Amino acid sequence: MKFHAVLDIQLHAGIADPQGSTIERALPTLGYEGISQVRSGKSIHLDIDADDAAAAESKLSEVCDTFLTNPVIEGASIRIVEAG
Amino acid sequence: MAPRIGVVRFPGTNCEFDTVEAIDGLGGNGEILWHGDSSIGGVDAVVIAGGFAHGDYLRPGAIARFSPIMAAVTEAAKNGMPVVGICNGFQVLTEAGLLPGALQKNAGLKFLNDWQTLRVETTNSVLTSASAVGDELNIPINHFEGNYTCSPETLSELQANDQIVLTYVGNPNGSVADIAGVCNEDRNVVGLMPHPERASHALLGSTDGNVLLQSVLDSVSVPA
Numbered sequence: 001m002k003f004h005a006v007l008d009i010q011l012h013a014g015i016a017d018p019q020g021s022t023i024e025r026a027l028p029t030l031g032y033e034g035i036s037q038v039r040s041g042k043s044i045h046l047d048i049d050a051d052d053a054a055a056a057e058s059k060l061s062e063v064c065d066t067f068l069t070n071p072v073i074e075g076a077s078i079r080i081v082e083a084g
Numbered sequence: 085m086a087p088r089i090g091v092v093r094f095p096g097t098n099c100e101f102d103t104v105e106a107i108d109g110l111g112g113n114g115e116i117l118w119h120g121d122s123s124i125g126g127v128d129a130v131v132i133a134g135g136f137a138h139g140d141y142l143r144p145g146a147i148a149r150f151s152p153i154m155a156a157v158t159e160a161a162k163n164g165m166p167v168v169g170i171c172n173g174f175q176v177l178t179e180a181g182l183l184p185g186a187l188q189k190n191a192g193l194k195f196l197n198d199w200q201t202l203r204v205e206t207t208n209s210v211l212t213s214a215s216a217v218g219d220e221l222n223i224p225i226n227h228f229e230g231n232y233t234c235s236p237e238t239l240s241e242l243q244a245n246d247q248i249v250l251t252y253v254g255n256p257n258g259s260v261a262d263i264a265g266v267c268n269e270d271r272n273v274v275g276l277m278p279h280p281e282r283a284s285h286a287l288l289g290s291t292d293g294n295v296l297l298q299s300v301l302d303s304v305s306v307p308a
Contacts, residue, residue: 015233016258018189067150070143070179072186073233 003048003056006079010041015073053080086113087304090127094119094137094148103133106284112301119151128304129166130157132173144229145179166210166303167273174275183275185234191258195228201253202264209249209267211274214299221292223278230277232259
């Protein structure tokens with residue numbers, strides 16, 4: 001079966017996020033108040049062939065650990081969004 | 085015989101010829117190693133040069149670490165061969181797990197291209213053996229993702245093991261503990277963000293990079 005997945009990659013808590021900090025500092029200058037704790041990351045969308053959703057998630061978890069994230073600073077949450 | 089220093093070239097590397105030129109200028113024998121080869125061809129030491137290996141896609145070094153030559157570089161490093169990563173090469177070595185920590189976007193999100201004063205923190209590494217602790221070196225930086233980061237535990241280990249090799253005088257990019265370069269526990273693998281090959285001739289404005297490259301040559305030279 002083919003599954004669609006969205007990988008949400010974020011820096012670990014405690015790792016400085018220069019991009020998020022810059023966005024947060026920019027918001028008040030544009031008149032947007034009250035927005036805090038901005039963290040930026042990246043999302044990767046893909047399709048994967050697997051027997052079931054659990055197998056797809058397990059395979060993607062391995063791919064994230066070896067390649068799609070740098071585990072020293074980042075982690076990924078995996079969302080299987082639809083089964084085709 | 086002049087020590088043979090292999091300089092790794094990935095698609096997107098752009099400092100390999102400058103690095104070879106600087107090594108040759110010091111009496112070494114620099115030679116280009118292609119990333120797609122699975123052997124390092126019997127060289128005495130390896131330098132991973134600066135640039136944008138594989139376009140820096142995904143993360144700097146993330147794809148380069150899987151190039152065929154990296155298996156040979158990793159094995160050589162484990163066997164004690166000097167391996168130095170300059171700028172993008174430093175990023176490749178952290179992604180490959182040969183050096184601790186990681187390199188993040190610069191604080192301030194600016195690409196930095198400037199002269200930078202560095203301080204030698206230890207001479208116990210293949211990159212700094214010919215220098216002295218406290219030496220201040222004027223060497224250019226040229227990076228967007230040079231902001232060294234690591235966990236507090238890793239930082240404590242780096243400090244306890246004397247693995248912080250070079251620091252910035254006036255931190256340009258937000259690196260933790262002003263770190264500009266680190267080595268592994270065995271001290272034969274070193275990474276640094278600044279470019280010693282760009283400070284290797286008076287015409288370039290500084291020769292302060294030569295003491296670092298000379299250290300690498302010294303580490304593999306057989307005494308006459």
